[in-house]
Amino acid sequence: MDGASRGSFxxxxxxxxxxxxxxxxxGCRTALGFEPSHIIGAQVYDFVYEQNAGDYMGIYKRHPTVDGELEDEDDADVYCWFTNLKNAAGGAVLHxxxxxxxxxxxxxxxxxxxxxxxxxxxxxKVQKIDxxxxxxxxxxTQKMKSARHKRGTSHEYNSALYRTRNRxxxxxxILENHCTHTEISPDFRVTGPLIAYCTNTNRVIEADTSDLASYPFLKLVAPEDLLHVTKFYERLVESTDVQFERFSLLYQPxxxxGDIVISEEDNRRVVVECLGSAVKDGVVLLLRKLCxxxxxxxxTMGNFIRASIAPDSEGDDGGLSLFDLLSDDPNTTDARDSWTLMD
Structure with missing residues (x-):
């Protein structure tokens, strides 16, 4: 069974x-036999068919530092592992x-x-990819046991949602996964996959999430990297593996x-590192701004030249958390109903 035919969500x-x-x-209907409405609102623990289901939070949990503050984070990591999930018949299916x-x-x-x-x-056991x-x-599991031993079993973890202080x-x-192959000519900018969901875009480029609903992702990409990113997308939709790429976006797409158009000659570039993965329902990209x-x-042919770039000191601490951006407004990129368009 290949990646295209197996159940995924x-x-x-x-x-x-x-x-x-x-x-x-x-896609959870094919993979597990559950309707989405049965899973939404439930806890992840309810569907993990493992004795160590309680350790799942340990993948993402931040531990207190010596001064009592939750440890700060400055990463953009992806986690991969195999586990058994419970299906509608009560059995276990490896995922x-x-x-x-x-x-x-x-x-x-x-x-x-x-x-x-x-x-x-x-x-x-998980594999972390930075x-x-x-x-x-x-x-x-060993990490959680060590943490419990250090703080004592009577210590309760703070269950309040926190906002990560990312530097x-x-x-x-989230891009649609349409698996189409479009020829690219020098004077034609392909439409490419549309954006189905996004968050924190204003931390990386000058574009709000509400303006990017159903917007072609490739129009955010710098022209010198267009073919490069198109091939990256094609590699993603043909595999379930996590893949890495580095490319540039237009700072002011x-x-x-009706807005003022900044020409590509005058538009600064935002260099990003990207971790991506795909399933049948969509393609996920996690971007980290480098400079x-x-x-x-x-x-001499009129094409932009890709050059090596040293990071600058410009930073950005603004932006809303994804939790704040979740809404039911159909006019925003985060409207939950819009996800059904990818099926």
């Missing part, structure tokens, strides 16, 4: 001990999970492996009709 859950599911795509955390929300993708023989996992593509194996600017995008650079020069 994506969703969102809170990043707190409750692990409440905020959204799940329609590959890929998750990304951004502020108070976790974006997750699941791909089912129903052909796999059931096996109990006594420990929760924004440079470096992999690290983590034993979350690095990060944004997340022309998103709103802002001046527009590149053109070569």
């Amino acid at each position: 994506l969703g969102l859950h809170t990043r707190d001990p409750s692990l409440n599911v905020l959204y799940v795509s329609n 590959k999970l890929v998750s990304m955390k951004i502020d108070d929300i976790v974006i997750f993708m699941c791909a089912a492996y129903p052909e796999a023989t059931y096996q109990i996992h006594n420990e929760l 924004s440079k593509g470096v992999k690290e194996d983590l034993n979350v 690095q600017a990060k944004a997340a995008f 022309h998103v709103i009709s 802002i650079a001046p527009p590149p020069k053109r070569d």
Whole structure:
């Protein structure tokens, strides 16, 4: 069974001990046999068919520092692991999970492996992939045991939602997965996949999430990286693996009709590192801003030249958390109903 035919789905859950599911795509019907309405509002624990289900929060949990503050974070990591999920018949189905955390929300993708023989996992082991593509194996169960030993079993974890004090600017995008292949000519900018969901975009480029509903993602990409990113997208939709890429976005894309257009020659570039993964219901991109650079020069053929860029000191601490951006307004990128358009 290949990645295109196996059951897969994506969703969102809170990043707190409750692990409440905020959204799940329609692919859960094929993978688990549940209707989305049955899963939304429930807890992730209810669907993990493992003895160590309680360790799941340990993947994302921040531990107190010596002064009592929750440890600060400055990363853009993706987590991958295999676990058994409960299906509608009460049985166990092995799934590959890929998750990304951004502020108070976790974006997750699941791909089912129903052909796999059931096996109990006594420990929760995950592979962490950082924004440079470096992999690290983590034993979350041992991490949780060590943390409980240090603070004592009587210590209760603060269940209040917190806002991560990220110093690095990060944004997340969910793109449609249409698997189309469009020829690119020098004078034609392909439409490419549309944005179905995004958050924190104003931390990276000058564009609000509310302006990017159903907007072509490739129109945010710098022209010198257009073909590069198109090939990256095609690699993502052909695999369930997490993949890494580095490219540039336009700092001031022309998103709103009637706004002043900043030409590509005058438009600064935002260099980002990107971790991406795909399932049948969509493609998830986690972007981390590296630096802002001046527009590149053109070569003798009139094409922009890609150049090596040193990070500058410009930072951005603004933006709303994904939890704040979730809404039921159909005119925003985060309207939950819009996700059904990808099925």
